[in-house]
Amino acid sequence: MMKLHTEQHIKNLMRLVAQQGASDLHLVVGRYPTLRVDGRLIPLSQDEILTPSDTQAMADIILDEERKKTFLAEGQVDLSYNFEDKARFRVNTFFQQGHVSIAMRLIQKEIKNLEQLNLPEVLYDFTKFTQGLVLVVGPVGHGKSTTLAALIQEINSKQEKHIVTIEDPIEYIYEQKLSIVNQREVYQDSKSFESALKAIFREDANVVLVGELRDLESISMAMTGAETGHLIFATLHTNDAAQTIDRIADVFPSHQQNQIRSQLASSLLGVISQRLIPKIDGGRIPAVEIMIKNHAIGNLIRENKAYQIDNVIETSSEQGMISMDKSLADLVNRGMISVDTANSFAKDVNGLQSLLQ
Numbered sequence: 001m002m003k004l005h006t007e008q009h010i011k012n013l014m015r016l017v018a019q020q021g022a023s024d025l026h027l028v029v030g031r032y033p034t035l036r037v038d039g040r041l042i043p044l045s046q047d048e049i050l051t052p053s054d055t056q057a058m059a060d061i062i063l064d065e066e067r068k069k070t071f072l073a074e075g076q077v078d079l080s081y082n083f084e085d086k087a088r089f090r091v092n093t094f095f096q097q098g099h100v101s102i103a104m105r106l107i108q109k110e111i112k113n114l115e116q117l118n119l120p121e122v123l124y125d126f127t128k129f130t131q132g133l134v135l136v137v138g139p140v141g142h143g144k145s146t147t148l149a150a151l152i153q154e155i156n157s158k159q160e161k162h163i164v165t166i167e168d169p170i171e172y173i174y175e176q177k178l179s180i181v182n183q184r185e186v187y188q189d190s191k192s193f194e195s196a197l198k199a200i201f202r203e204d205a206n207v208v209l210v211g212e213l214r215d216l217e218s219i220s221m222a223m224t225g226a227e228t229g230h231l232i233f234a235t236l237h238t239n240d241a242a243q244t245i246d247r248i249a250d251v252f253p254s255h256q257q258n259q260i261r262s263q264l265a266s267s268l269l270g271v272i273s274q275r276l277i278p279k280i281d282g283g284r285i286p287a288v289e290i291m292i293k294n295h296a297i298g299n300l301i302r303e304n305k306a307y308q309i310d311n312v313i314e315t316s317s318e319q320g321m322i323s324m325d326k327s328l329a330d331l332v333n334r335g336m337i338s339v340d341t342a343n344s345f346a347k348d349v350n351g352l353q354s355l356l357q
Contacts, residue, residue, distance in 0.1 A: 197221035241291035329355035
């Protein structure tokens with residue numbers, strides 16, 4: 001009886017996530033179940049405060065036997081959870097102070113295109129290459145996976161390619177269209193990101209989506225793939241293009257860094273950095289920095305002068321590049337976001353002021 005009650009409770013909470021337009025659901029001992037809506041945490045105070053037995057019982061429902069073993073052995077586990085074929089969640093179950101906590105991110109079923117996401121259509125240009133590396137960067141929860149899904153779906157819909165996704169866990173599910181799409185979940189379909197990336201060389205893959213470049217091995221394999229006839233899309237938790245270049249080089253031992261910069265200068269196609277900004281009338285809208293690798297940027301990467309990349313972005317709008325501050329100013333000038341909000345996300349507040357009408 002207790003299990004049925006818990007199962008019904010968590011199902012009701014999942015339905016509420018979709019009904020309220022929330023992005024996340026947090027289940028933490030000593031708190032009301034809590035939704036994240038437009039970046040804000042909203043406790044469901046009409047519910048009951050969660051006890052240790054509540055969150056433990058919820059985890060027992062969400063986790064299969066294999067995931068339970070991983071959870072107990074490692075203290076946390078990632079998975080995707082399919083809710084009645086109506087919605088999918090990316091779930092992280094973890095221990096804190098000896099209690100079970102659960103964080104659930106709603107994955108929208110519909111894969112939106114760039115226009116629906118309010119993103120510049122110049123990003124589709126990255127899908128027209130046959131090889132190279134495209135990175136989507138930014139903080140957690142700012143729409144990186146959703147942007148990548150739009151780009152992968154564009155290829156799936158318009159080109160005859162073999163697409164392989166390597167994710168932990170799988171997020172968006174792609175229907176087979178013009179492309180063949182194979183989706184591999186790390187730790188279920190492959191031992192690691194590195195081993196799954198190694199396998200692409202034997203799988204006749206044209207396009208590869210890597211959920212996250214986490215370490216030296218995955219970064220190294222992705223760069224090699226980009227140099228050997230594969231179009232690689234991946235995410236990194238960095239703030240902008242310049243920081244991304246430095247972060248990748250810094251992962252490697254110092255004696256390898258010049259070689260890595262040279263590799264990156266030739267294989268990198270571009271870096272998309274994005275933030276989801278609260279709108280004046282509710283909801284959020286993306287602001288993006290777009291760096292498209294040209295001759296000047298290639299030279300800066302080779303010469304370890306990534307700090308000068310911002311200048312090139314600012315002066316290369318005719319090539320489709322856009323700075324974060326220009327993107328924020330455009331949103332203010334269109335009446336979408338407030339000046340105060342823009343200032344809080346700006347790289348250079350004084351520079352932003354000069355771009356406002």
